[in-house]
Amino acid sequence: MSETSAQPVQVHAPPQGFLWKYVFSLDHKVIGKQYYALALVAVFTGMFLSWLMRIHLVWPVAKIPGLELMSKAGAPGGVMTPEYYLSLLTMHGTLMVFFVLTNAPFAAFGNYFLPIQIGAEDMAFPRFNMMSFWLTFLAWVVLMLAFVIPDGPPIAGWTEYTPLSAIGKDAGPGMQWGASLWGISIAIFCAASLLGALNFIATTLDLRAKGMTLMRMPLCTWAWFITSCIALLAFAVLLPACILLILDRHAGTSFYIPAGLVASDRLQPHSGGSPLLWQHLFWFFGHPEVYIAILPSMGIVSHILVNSMRKPLLSAKVVIYSMMSIGFLSYMVWGHHMFLSGMNPMSALAFSFPTLTITIPATILTLMWLGSLYGANIQVNAASLFALGFISMFVSGGVSGFFLAQPSIDIYLHATYFVVGHFHMVMGVASLFGVFAGTYFWFPKMTGRYMNEGLGKLHFWITFIGTYCIFMPFHYLGLIGNIRRYQSFVDDFMAPYIPLHRFITIAALVTGAAQFLFLYNLIHSRFWGKPAPENPWNATSLEWTIPSPPPWNNFGDKHPVVYHDPYQYGVKGSGGDFVMQDSPEPISGGD
Amino acid sequence: MASTTAPTVVPQSGAERASRSGIWVGIFAITMSFMAFSSALFVRQGSLDWGHLVLPSILYLNTLLLLASSGTFELSRRHLEFHTAGRVGSSGAGVAWLLATLALGIAFCAGQYAAWQNLRAQGIYLATNPNSSFFYVLTFIHVLHVTAGIVAFVYLLGRLTMGSRLARRSFFDNTAIYWHFMGVLWLYLLLLCRIKL
Numbered sequence: 001m002s003e004t005s006a007q008p009v010q011v012h013a014p015p016q017g018f019l020w021k022y023v024f025s026l027d028h029k030v031i032g033k034q035y036y037a038l039a040l041v042a043v044f045t046g047m048f049l050s051w052l053m054r055i056h057l058v059w060p061v062a063k064i065p066g067l068e069l070m071s072k073a074g075a076p077g078g079v080m081t082p083e084y085y086l087s088l089l090t091m092h093g094t095l096m097v098f099f100v101l102t103n104a105p106f107a108a109f110g111n112y113f114l115p116i117q118i119g120a121e122d123m124a125f126p127r128f129n130m131m132s133f134w135l136t137f138l139a140w141v142v143l144m145l146a147f148v149i150p151d152g153p154p155i156a157g158w159t160e161y162t163p164l165s166a167i168g169k170d171a172g173p174g175m176q177w178g179a180s181l182w183g184i185s186i187a188i189f190c191a192a193s194l195l196g197a198l199n200f201i202a203t204t205l206d207l208r209a210k211g212m213t214l215m216r217m218p219l220c221t222w223a224w225f226i227t228s229c230i231a232l233l234a235f236a237v238l239l240p241a242c243i244l245l246i247l248d249r250h251a252g253t254s255f256y257i258p259a260g261l262v263a264s265d266r267l268q269p270h271s272g273g274s275p276l277l278w279q280h281l282f283w284f285f286g287h288p289e290v291y292i293a294i295l296p297s298m299g300i301v302s303h304i305l306v307n308s309m310r311k312p313l314l315s316a317k318v319v320i321y322s323m324m325s326i327g328f329l330s331y332m333v334w335g336h337h338m339f340l341s342g343m344n345p346m347s348a349l350a351f352s353f354p355t356l357t358i359t360i361p362a363t364i365l366t367l368m369w370l371g372s373l374y375g376a377n378i379q380v381n382a383a384s385l386f387a388l389g390f391i392s393m394f395v396s397g398g399v400s401g402f403f404l405a406q407p408s409i410d411i412y413l414h415a416t417y418f419v420v421g422h423f424h425m426v427m428g429v430a431s432l433f434g435v436f437a438g439t440y441f442w443f444p445k446m447t448g449r450y451m452n453e454g455l456g457k458l459h460f461w462i463t464f465i466g467t468y469c470i471f472m473p474f475h476y477l478g479l480i481g482n483i484r485r486y487q488s489f490v491d492d493f494m495a496p497y498i499p500l501h502r503f504i505t506i507a508a509l510v511t512g513a514a515q516f517l518f519l520y521n522l523i524h525s526r527f528w529g530k531p532a533p534e535n536p537w538n539a540t541s542l543e544w545t546i547p548s549p550p551p552w553n554n555f556g557d558k559h560p561v562v563y564h565d566p567y568q569y570g571v572k573g574s575g576g577d578f579v580m581q582d583s584p585e586p587i588s589g590g591d
Numbered sequence: 592m593a594s595t596t597a598p599t600v601v602p603q604s605g606a607e608r609a610s611r612s613g614i615w616v617g618i619f620a621i622t623m624s625f626m627a628f629s630s631a632l633f634v635r636q637g638s639l640d641w642g643h644l645v646l647p648s649i650l651y652l653n654t655l656l657l658l659a660s661s662g663t664f665e666l667s668r669r670h671l672e673f674h675t676a677g678r679v680g681s682s683g684a685g686v687a688w689l690l691a692t693l694a695l696g697i698a699f700c701a702g703q704y705a706a707w708q709n710l711r712a713q714g715i716y717l718a719t720n721p722n723s724s725f726f727y728v729l730t731f732i733h734v735l736h737v738t739a740g741i742v743a744f745v746y747l748l749g750r751l752t753m754g755s756r757l758a759r760r761s762f763f764d765n766t767a768i769y770w771h772f773m774g775v776l777w778l779y780l781l782l783l784c785r786i787k788l
Contacts, residue, residue, distance in 0.1 A: 124609035198616045206609035232616065236623035244631060247728065252718035255631060259640070272640035272721060277631055284627075 014552050024134070026126035027552055031133050032112030033446070035103050038133075038140060042099035043432075044519070045144075047512050049092040054505040056080045058498060060488035071152055073173065083173045085487035086155035090174075091146070093158025094182065096428060097289065098189050099140055104435045105296035106231070107136070107196055110224035113442065114200060116543040117221045119209025119560040121553045124202040128195045135192035143185035146178040154179035157485065159286070162256035162278035163268075166248040170264040183246045190239035193231055200228035209542070211562035215317065216581065218541045218566040219306075220438075222320050223299020226327045227292050233331065234288040241281035248273070279341055283334035290427050291330045294394070295323055297434020298365065301387040303566075304441050305369060307539050308384035309376035310577055311570040319368050325361035329354055339407045340414045348407040355405035359398070366395055382456025386437035389464045390430050396468070397425025400475055415485070418478020421471045429467050436460075436518070443522075444536045448548040449529030455521045459514055466511025470504050477501075540580045541566040607677055607761040614765040618772050621736060625776065628729060629783060635721045636787060642720035646784060647709040653702035654781060657737075660695035661774045663688045664767055671763065678757040686751055692770075693744040696737060703734050722784075729780050733773070740770045 015021040015030075022030060055064060063078035074084030111129065115122055123129045146153040154174040156165040160182060169176035204225045208217070217225075244255040248270075256278045257270035302319055306312060313319060335343060335351030369391050378384055400422040403409045413419060436459075443451045482494060489498060535544040542560055543550070562581045571587050573579035579587055635641065670685030681689070707730070710716075710723065717727045743766040750758035 120605070124606065124613060194620050198613055198620065201616050202609040202613040205612045207605045232620050233623055236620045237627040240624050240627040240631070243728070243732075247717070247724070253724040254640075254718070254721065255635065255724065272635070272638035274634050274638065277634045280634075281627060281631065 024130055026122070026130055028111050028115050028123045028126070028129060029446075029550060029552075029554075031129050032108050032110070034133050035108035035111060035136070038137060039100050039104035039108055039435075040519075042095045042103070042140065044515070046092050046095040046100060047515065049088045049095070051509060051512055052080070053085060053088050053092065054508045056085055057488060058502045058505045060490060070147065073150075074152055080487070082487040083155050084152070086157070086485065087153040087174050087178070089485060090155060090157050090160075090182070091143070091153045094143060094186075097158055097293070098186065099136075099143075101293035101428065101431050102193065102231075102289070103136065105300065105431055105438070106224060106227050106292060107133075107193075109220070109300065109435070109438050109442070110200060110227070110296060111196075112446065113543055114221055114224050115203060115207065116546070116550060116554050117218050117541050117566075118204060118207060118212050119542050119555070119562060120203060120207035121555065123199045124207055125195075125199050129199050132192045132195040132199065135188055135195070139185045139189035139192060142181050142188060146174070146181045149177050149181070151175075151177040154182050156182075159282060160245070160278075161282075162245070162248070162275045163258060163261055163270075163273065164263065166245055166256045166273075166278075167261070167263055167268050167270070168249055170266050170268065172264075180246065180249055183242050183249065187239055187242040187246065190235040190242065193235040194239070197228040197231040197235070200224055201232065204228075209560045209562055212581075213562075215320075216562055216565045218299075219302040219313075219316060219319055220296070220299035223295045223297075223302075223323055226323050227295045230288045230295070230327045230330060231292050234285040234292065237281055238285035241278060241285070244281075245278065276338075276341060276343070279338050280334070283337045284331070286337060287334045288327075288330040290423070291326055293427050293431045294434075295327065297390060297431045297438075298323060298394075300434045300438040300441075301390045302369070303541070304383050304387045304437050305372070305378075306567050306569060307441075307537050308379045308381070308387065309372060309569070310379070311372070311376055312567040313372045314368050316565065316567055319365060322361040322365045322368070326358060326365075329358045329361070333358060336405055336410070339410045345407075352405055352407055356402070359402060359405075362394075362398060366391065366398075381440070382451065382453055382460055383437050383441035385457060385460040385464075386433045386440065389460060390433040390437060392464070393425050393430035393433055393467065396472070397422055397427070397430060401426065413478055415483060416478035417474040417482045417484055420484050421474025421478060424474070425467070425471045429471065433463075436463075439522070441537065442543075443525065443529075444532030445543055445548045445550070447526050447529070448532055449525055450532045450536065451525040451529060452521050455517055459517045459521065462514035462517075463511055466507050466514065469507035470511060473500055473504055535580075538576055538578055540564075540568055540578050542581055545580060545582050604677065607759075610761050610765055614768050618769065621772075621776070624732075625729075625780070628725070628732075632725050632729075632783065635725070638721065640721060641787070642722050643787065644715070644720070644722040644726055644784070646726075646781075647706040649702055649706050649709065650781060653699050653706065654777065656695050656699045656702060657774050657777050660692045660699065661771050663695060664692040664770055667692060668763065668767060671760070673760070674757060677760045679760045679763055680757050681751045686748065689744060689748055689751070693741065693748065696741045696744060696770075700734050700737060700741070703730055706730070726784050729784065733777060733780055736776070737773050740766065740773055743769070 015025055015027060025031060052064060052067065055062065061079060065078060067075040067078045067080065071084060074081055074087060152174040155172050156175065156179060160179065164171040165179055204221065247253045248255050248257055254270040254273040256275055257268060257273040258275060259271035261268040261270065302313065332354040333351055335347055336355045339348045400418065404413060404419060404422060440451055440456050477497060477500065482497065489495065489501065532548060534548055545560065546555055560582050563584050564579055564581050564587060566581050568579040568587055570577055571579055574585055579585060667685045667688035670682045670688065671679040672681060673679055707727065715723045717724055747758050747763060747766065
């Protein structure tokens with residue numbers, strides 16, 4: 001493969017008509033926005049489900065108005081049954097992990113900006129790209145169908161642990177058809193993600209503009225590229241795992257179901273399967289999935305921070321190599337999710353070591369950000385605040401990972417709120433902070449208008465403080481032995497901690513409400529926001545060299561030529577303290 | 592054999608290079624999926640209910656058909672006539688070899704179906720024992736992938752026989768890579784189903 005492409009090719013014709021322009025569009029930017037919209041719907045649905053769960057946890061007999069409409073069997077009289085709590089928990093996790101944390105930072109922003117940032121007119125395979133989105137949409141529809149079928153959503157959690165997830169209705173409500181819908185939905189999602197990853201990789205390798213060497217790619221492009229490599233491996237394993245699960249459920253096979261399993265007083269007609277097999281296959285996907293969620297945000301945040309600091313990172317190369325190391329190591333650690341599953345104890349040690357090793361590149365990354373921030377005169381705006389917030393979440397959530405990586409400590413903390421607090425901060429909220437930062441930063445490019453800064457800052461502070469109020473106490477609750485997935489804590493040793501749970505619930509309601517500020521800002525600014533110039537942040541990468549919003553073929557008839565890396569800030573350029581990537585002016589000491 | 596025209600040196604466009612990368616990346620993903628199936632098989636082989644499966648002998652004939660199809664596709668490629676802008680046409684012999692490849696590909700799928708029927712006639716179904724489960728799953732998913740290659744052949748035949756009678760060279764080359772990979776993958780799967788580790 002060549003390093004650069006002298007002549008970007010016109011990969012598809014200009015879109016004609018509403019249907020081809022906005023629905024079945026081949027344009028990577030429209031597809032990126034479609035992913036973003038789907039993620040937005042999914043995140044608000046997931047958040048709403050978490051509200052219902054939090055309310056039920058602390059007021060378990062309270063009637064929630066309208067809940068009976070969601071499920072008569074699951075919430076008779078508006079009071080949630082324990083099983084329905086598990087259904088909501090499953091759907092919350094599945095929506096958030098797959099349809100939000102994979103879609104928003106990776107598929108949405110990656111689709112929109114990766115081709116532009118490398119100087120391409122579109123993705124390498126626009127039809128695959130469109131197919132990838134619509135398959136993802138289909139996966140979402142199939143999953144959401146679980147809410148409307150009489151069986152209801154599955155209760156097995158987002159990890160769908162076998163054997164109970166494989167045996168059907170004897171495993172409880174939602175496990176007959178709801179769990180099947182889950183399996184089919186995720187299988188479709190895998191296929192869609194594989195198509196997407198393939199597109200990202202081929203585009204990055206072969207459609208770069210002249211002069212756009214790999215090391216001149218922006219850090220977010222690097223992050224999307226590394227993420228697509230991870231996704232390619234991860235989803236290629238989850239897809240077969242789901243196929244085997246569906247066959248166990250509907251074709252009478254016994255891949256995951258052992259002999260002699262009795263559920264609902266019925267001996268299951270299976271033999272010889274291995275429940276651990278699912279866990280191995282699932283977590284071989286599941287742990288890299290953590291990095292599929294977080295790496296794009298690392299890239300986005302690095303990209304935004306440099307712009308806000310008006311000076312380069314200590315070393316962009318070290319950031320790239322650290323992200324690569326994290327991606328590589330992510331495949332060697334899946335067993336740390338299974339310390340208590342019955343694996344050979346020696347395996348636990350073998351998985352603990354690489355898990356702890358991951359902290360090295362993660363720490364280097366953090367030091368790169370913090371070291372670069374030292375002495376910087378950072379421009380404070382909503383985008384940079386969320387970027388800084390990302391670092392805070394990543395560090396706070398990541399530190400608890402040190403504990404969980406060690407089998408001896410994990411034996412105590414496993415399946416407690418400590419784990420829930422850890423992954424929500426380091427994977428969930430940190431990744432979403434990257435998405436928020438990206439939204440505030442790139443909104444002017446995507447729409448030609450600014451988002452409201454005041455509302456953005458208010459959104460940040462409520463979300464930042466609220467998130468700590470929700471998830472830091474989770475760690476404490478975990479340490480005192482608060483088991484996760486329980487639907488209430490009345491009349492047991494947890495009773496003294498109910499007030500803390502109430503505080504968390506109130507914090508969750510307030511933090512969730514603040515997200516409507518964001519939604520309002522997003523919609524209002526789209527139509528009535530202050531018009532933004534082509535390059536409002538005095539940024540250097542290629543997306544800021546084209547009109548806002550960009551035309552269908554990105555660069556028009558021009559073929560961009562790249563002369564510098566994207567982090568030429570704090571230099572004397574003709575336009576100010578920066579030099580754009582496509583500017584031929586020389587920079588002493590620059591790339 | 593018909594004379595072949597020396598390829599004109601046309602620099603590959605970004606899209607052509609991307610399609611080549613795409614096919615290799617796709618092959619990598621397919622390999623990874625089958626590695627997942629393989630690891631599941633190895634785990635499952637350790638259980639007490641693993642039953643030995645005597646493979647239907649037609650599978651060996653199918654293997655020959657698939658390997659032969661790789662050969663006929665290469666013969667078809669030898670008859671390509673190179674045009675500018677990455678396009679290729681083909682002589683009558685080239686189209687004939689491509690037709691032969693298509694026929695062999697379809698024959699392979701029909702042969703696999705016959706193998707399934709053979710097992711069913713012996714009372715061996717998908718859920719009969721773990722070995723048969725893996726056999727049906729692996730062979731069916733392989734046939735699905737082979738079908739994608741057959742669709743590519745039909746497309747190529749259409750391009751070479753209708754309209755401008757030209758096809759993109761990159762598409763031809765990438766189909767070749769994919770099809771040969773299908774052959775290699777099948778050899779691996781046959782071995783996997785044949786032996787017990």
